[in-house]
Amino acid sequence: MKNPVTAIRLPLRPGREYESRFDREPSTLKMLAIPISSVIVASMVTTLPFLTQQPILPPFGFLMLLAWRLMRPGLLPVWSGVPFGLVDDLFSGQPFGCAGxxxxxxxxxxxxxxxxxxxRDHLQDWLIAALLIITVLLGxxxxxxxxxxxxxxxxLLPQIVLSILLYPLVVRICARLDSWRLAT
Incomplete structure (x- = not known):
């Protein structure tokens, strides 16, 4: 037997499905929260239980910061290296203020x-990132x-090499997050 009462689905916001997506402002919270949270979450990767006798895990927070800064130059201010570095110091075990x-x-x-x-092109960004990775890890x-x-x-040689080789992957992740950030 069929149910004589059928449910009628009403849209939550009438007419919303036919509205244009053009000329809409993206969310300010989304525009700021995605780069900030991605660098902080990438810094937290060092807390995963990965045991080795030599340092091999790349500094993912620093790689993410470099990717955002080189890909979107005006997005993060110059002074943002200090708070991101201090957050990374909390998770990495370095002396406090070192990464800052x-x-x-x-x-x-x-x-x-x-x-x-x-x-600049991608190869020049990769070279800049490689030199900064070497400098920051040795520093x-x-x-x-x-x-x-x-x-x-x-x-530090294995960690430096792995960090330099993983930089394009981090840029790809950052580009994917940026396209999601800019989507309305």
């Missing part, structure tokens, strides 16, 4: 490069060496 200092120096370096360069080892006995810099 090094990430802010990296952001200033990118700002200087942006002010002098006419244009972190040097700052840690002031407080404790530091290892030889060659210990």
């Amino acid at each position: 200092l090094l990430w802010s120096i990296a952001m200033l370096t990118i700002e200087i490069i942006d002010s002098r360069a006419i244009w 972190g080892l040097w700052i840690t060496g002031m407080a404790h006995a530091a290892a030889h810099p060659l210990v």
Whole structure:
């Protein structure tokens, strides 16, 4: 037997399905929250239980910050390296302020490069990121060496190589998040 009462589905907002998507403003919260939360979540990856005798896990928070800064130059301010670095210090186990200092120096370096360069392509961004990754990881080892006995810099070689090779993947993730961020 058929049910004689049929449900009529009414749209939640009448006429909404026929509205144009053009000329709508994206959400300000979404525009700001996605880059900020992606860098913080990427910094939290270091807390995963991944045990090795040598440092091999790339600094995903720093890679995400570089990807956002090199892909969207005006999105994050220059001073954003300090708070993101301090959040990363909380999760990475580095001395507090180490990443705050090094990430802010990296952001200033990118700002200087942006002010002098006419244009950049993906390979130049990868080279800039590679040099900054090497500098930040070696700088972190040097700052840690002031407080404790530091290892030889060659210990960081696998982490440096893996970080440089994973940078294009992080840029791809960042581009996907950016397209979702800009979608209305």
